[in-house]
Structures are given as C-alpha cells and as structure tokens.
Amino acid sequence: MKELSLNILDIAQNSIRAEATRIEILIDETETTLRLTIRDNGYGMSEDFVKTVTDPFSTTRTTRKVGMGIPLLKLAAEQTGGTFSIRSVERSVDPEHCGTETSALFYKNHLDFTPLGDVVSSIVLLIRASEKTDFVFRHTMPDRTVALDTRELRQVLGEEVPLDEYEVLAWIRDMLKEQYAAEA
Helix, strand or coil, X not given: CCCHHHHHHHHHHXXXXXXCXXXXXEEEECCCEEEEEEEECCCCCCHHHHHHCCCCCCCCCCCCCCCCHHHHHHHHHHHCCCEEEEEEECCCCCCCCCEEEEEEEEECCCCCCCCCCCHXXXXXXXXXXXXXXXXXXXXXXXXXXXXXXXXXXXHHHCCCCCCCCHHHHHHHHHHHHHHHHCCC
C-alpha cells in the first residue's frame, strides 16, 4: 500500500468484521520513528491463526483466497528496519479481554518509509462505514497531539444524532484537520 492510512483502513475493517465495538488507532511519532497501533475488542483470533496471519495466503475472507493487509504492513515496517507484532485473545477464551492488537514500528528516515497519507479521510470513512463502533484516534507528535474519541461525541450529541450524518462527519473532518494545522 502506498500510504499507511490505507493500512489503517484495512486493519480497522478487519476489526469491524470481528464485531469490535471499540477500535483504537494510535500513532506515536518522534523525530525518527512512527509507531502505528490498532487495538480492538472484537472476537479475536486463535493462537494458531495468529501464527499464520502474516502469510498472504492465510485469510478468513471468503471472497478471495489472499489477505494482503497485515503482510504488507509487516513488510513495510521491516523494510525500514522496524518491527511488527500482533497479539490476539479470542472471545471464547476471555470474553472480558478479547480482541486484537497490531503494532508496527517504522524508521522515518529510511528510504523505504511509507508516508502516513490522508489519515483524516480514513478516520472519517471508518466512522461513516460503522457508525455503531466507537473509535479512539490519537496521533502524538513531538509538537502536538491530534485526538478524537467518538464516545465523547456521543455524550454531547445524544442518541438522536448519529455520527454518520453528513454534518457530523464534516465537523469531525474539519476538527481533525484544524488540529493537524494548529501551530505548536
């Protein structure tokens, strides 16, 4: 994938398919590194499947026999000298602490570093596609933090205003863009 924001979309869509009610998208950035972590409370994966999930021919999808999202994210991180990890707990094993966490560390000064891309559009699209799912987004940079928690929006808006309304999505997009544009 040409942008990490597309990896975010892909992995978060996996979380939605895994019936996650909360998805955390965390980006921790320093001058030299970027760590992307996506954590959910979905139904998780078996230990055996976690061991094979970085193989492109290991997928739960029925529409195709190849799953490239996680293998490409792992490759992108490792090509910069970074690391990749995934851990998961199945709902049947521990219903209170189930879910999956995917984490990739990138070295930004490496020639093969994949740019972050349009993360704002990815977040807005995810909220639009799965209005019932709560998203916690935080991008911590050396000079500022950009953040959104849909649980807070639901408290302010109440149940009568869905998050996938055009006006709400436009406000979310503008609010995130303003945070990115703000001077430190």
